[in-house]
Amino acid sequence: MVLKFIFRPHSPNFNLLSLSPQYFPKPLSLPFSSTKSFTPTTVAATSSTPSYGPSLQKGYNPSPIYPNSKPPEETHNPISFNEENFTRVFDLAALRVPSEHCFALESRLRGHLLNWPRIRNIARVPGDEIDDELRELFDDSSNSDGNSIGDDDTLVSLNRRIYGKADGDGEPLSPVLYRDKLSRTFNSKGYVKFRNLAKISRPKKGRQKKKEEHGNDGGKKSGNDKNGIALVQVVEAEEEECEGGDMSGLLGYEFKGVTKWRGSTRLLLLDETYVDKRTEDLPAAIKALFEQYNDKNGPSAIELVKCKLTLFYNYWQMNEVLETILPEGMIVPSGFETIGHIAHLNLKDEHLPYKNIIAKVVLDKNKKKVQTVVNKVDIIQNDFRTMQLEVLAGNHSLVTTVIENGLRFHVDLATVYWNSRLSTERQRLLNYFTREDVVCDVFAGVGPIALSAARKVKCVYANDLNPCAVDYLERNCVLNKLERKIKVFNMDGRRFIDTIFASEKARPITQVVMNLPNDAAEFLDVFRGIFRRHQKDKEHPLPRIYVYGFSKAPDPEFDIHERIRIALSEVAFEVDVRKVRLVAPGKKKHKKREMKYGGGGAAENCSSFLPIGCH
Numbered sequence: 001m002v003l004k005f006i007f008r009p010h011s012p013n014f015n016l017l018s019l020s021p022q023y024f025p026k027p028l029s030l031p032f033s034s035t036k037s038f039t040p041t042t043v044a045a046t047s048s049t050p051s052y053g054p055s056l057q058k059g060y061n062p063s064p065i066y067p068n069s070k071p072p073e074e075t076h077n078p079i080s081f082n083e084e085n086f087t088r089v090f091d092l093a094a095l096r097v098p099s100e101h102c103f104a105l106e107s108r109l110r111g112h113l114l115n116w117p118r119i120r121n122i123a124r125v126p127g128d129e130i131d132d133e134l135r136e137l138f139d140d141s142s143n144s145d146g147n148s149i150g151d152d153d154t155l156v157s158l159n160r161r162i163y164g165k166a167d168g169d170g171e172p173l174s175p176v177l178y179r180d181k182l183s184r185t186f187n188s189k190g191y192v193k194f195r196n197l198a199k200i201s202r203p204k205k206g207r208q209k210k211k212e213e214h215g216n217d218g219g220k221k222s223g224n225d226k227n228g229i230a231l232v233q234v235v236e237a238e239e240e241e242c243e244g245g246d247m248s249g250l251l252g253y254e255f256k257g258v259t260k261w262r263g264s265t266r267l268l269l270l271d272e273t274y275v276d277k278r279t280e281d282l283p284a285a286i287k288a289l290f291e292q293y294n295d296k297n298g299p300s301a302i303e304l305v306k307c308k309l310t311l312f313y314n315y316w317q318m319n320e321v322l323e324t325i326l327p328e329g330m331i332v333p334s335g336f337e338t339i340g341h342i343a344h345l346n347l348k349d350e351h352l353p354y355k356n357i358i359a360k361v362v363l364d365k366n367k368k369k370v371q372t373v374v375n376k377v378d379i380i381q382n383d384f385r386t387m388q389l390e391v392l393a394g395n396h397s398l399v400t401t402v403i404e405n406g407l408r409f410h411v412d413l414a415t416v417y418w419n420s421r422l423s424t425e426r427q428r429l430l431n432y433f434t435r436e437d438v439v440c441d442v443f444a445g446v447g448p449i450a451l452s453a454a455r456k457v458k459c460v461y462a463n464d465l466n467p468c469a470v471d472y473l474e475r476n477c478v479l480n481k482l483e484r485k486i487k488v489f490n491m492d493g494r495r496f497i498d499t500i501f502a503s504e505k506a507r508p509i510t511q512v513v514m515n516l517p518n519d520a521a522e523f524l525d526v527f528r529g530i531f532r533r534h535q536k537d538k539e540h541p542l543p544r545i546y547v548y549g550f551s552k553a554p555d556p557e558f559d560i561h562e563r564i565r566i567a568l569s570e571v572a573f574e575v576d577v578r579k580v581r582l583v584a585p586g587k588k589k590h591k592k593r594e595m596k597y598g599g600g601g602a603a604e605n606c607s608s609f610l611p612i613g614c615h
């Protein structure tokens with residue numbers, strides 16, 4: 001998994017949770033009136049408010065932010081976190097266009113459209129669709145304006161279909177024939193859409209109530225809604241009381257307010273700067289469109305409408321929400337490391353009062369891949385290199401599955417070491433191995449190096465002192481069907497090296513990996529004896545050793561070199577040090593490779609021998 005933890009200070013701006021209520025009650029003077037259900041409140045905007053595009057500092061919040069006129073005292077308490085505070089409504093202008101032309105018109109007007117991230121320029125609103133079969137009923141060429149609901153004959157015909165009367169004689173059909181006829185008239189999808197046909201006679205009051213109940217979020221299921229991120233509502237359509245022209249009784253509550261029947265339509269959301277413009281003030285490209293469509297398809301084929309775009313909590317990205325929550329000037333944690341389903345934060349002290357809210361936002365905004373959010377409580381300081389983690393949000397399981405370089409690893413972060421940041425390094429290390437190699441992984445953990453090596457080399461001996469790590473290592477071997485190529489050991493690294501090199505049964509080791517950066521260099525002393533024995537018996541080549549180490553020294557290469565020299569004592573060797581990565585300021589992890597050494601430091605030995613690698 002990718003390591004990403006970026007801190008960036010956010011510019012001073014509006015702070016939702018720490019503002020006192022007097023920042024919110026001022027109603028926004030809307031360019032056009034809104035429905036009763038919206039009691040908009042302004043959102044404090046600052047000089048850093050982006051002039052274009054969606055922002056939590058723009059638009060207005062439709063509901064009072066603190067219903068009790070009291071901001072939460074403990075801002076870090078997740079209970080006080082109210083997603084509704086992040087709802088923003090934006091007034092916009094839109095073109096209502098025939099649905100069949102909407103894509104062509106979208107490309108034609110692209111530069112004049114809203115073009116906001118994650119919001120489609122083409123919006124759907126309730127009642128914008130018409131079933132083909134129904135279209136035929138209303139398709140009345142003799143109708144002069146082409147927009148009204150249709151003539152009497154059309155209504156009679158529709159009435160017959162609804163009430164099960166046969167066309168022509170008007171006799172009621174049998175229930176079977178009636179159903180059959182209905183299903184032919186409205187295909188299954190259409191029937192669902194027009195399910196309210198049966199409720200045509202329901203009194204208006206009930207409908208009104210239901211509509212109110214649905215309220216603002218009732219519309220979430222339609223409009224430009226994608227997983228509840230946004231909703232488009234046409235303002236005029238909602239507000240017009242349409243005497244006699246109300247289609248909601250006929251076609252369902254969604255159709256309430258559709259006064260003019262114009263067939264299937266879509267909204268093209270216009271650039272936010274066009275919100276107050278009248279048709280004649282719009283750019284020439286749009287005016288030309290009106291002229292073109294008015295000529296061809298009658299006066300109302302294209303219409304300028306006012307609408308509201310509501311962006312919900314789900315719309316905003318993690319950093320946008322956090323910028324709003326965290327105090328002015330505080331660095332916003334905008335990245336994290338993921339290990340399987342676990343998001344691993346590394347919060348600074350200043351974030352700790354907000355850790356639960358930060359974790360909730362991380363969880364909410366990464367629902368697909370993150371199920372648990374943890375924070376590192378302390379630096380790693382135990383022998384098994386396990387992290388002390390605090391679960392801040394989501395489920396409390398720290399057992400997860402990581403996929404790295406095509407291999408699956410089961411890991412329990414509470415008991416074993418895992419670091420996704422080393423995946424590239426592990427891959428690079430693999431390049432030094434050939435299919436003839438026999439690899440010895442002294443500090444194998446759950447096996448990321450051992451398993452990837454096992455796919456390439458002849459055989460791997462993998463060891464770890466931590467019994468839990470060894471348990472997972474064995475499981476991972478089976479999980480990846482590599483158990484035949486890996487032999488697992490659970491002992492101290494020094495003893496393991498001694499044992500494996502002394503073993504008659506073990507194959508001659510050609511590569512040794514020592515990934516315990518704090519101490520691995522000091523473990524090298526164990527090779528002194530091995531080398532002495534090798535002097536007598538030169539049957540097999542000495543292995544190359546790859547040692548990882550940290551260094552805070554001004555000259556890390558020299559520092560590492562010295563530590564190896566001290567550990568190996570009289571042994572001559574060649575070291576190739578290379579930087580792996582910066583671990584933390586002042587702490588570099590270095591890789592020394594191709595450290596060649598020979599007994600007694602004699603030059604001739606060197607020529608004949610056998611590389612032991614270090615890195």
Ligand SMILES: C[S@@+](CC[C@H](N)C(=O)[O-])C[C@H]1O[C@@H](n2cnc3c(N)ncnc32)[C@H](O)[C@@H]1O
Nearest residue numbers: 383384385417443444445464465466492493515
């Ligand atoms: C930095 S981790 C590396 C694990 C693995 N190579 C990886 O890349 O994920 C070091 C591992 O060495 C193990 N370890 C620590 N001291 C040890 C010792 N004396 N002998 C053997 N293993 C040890 C720890 O349990 C830990 O799993």
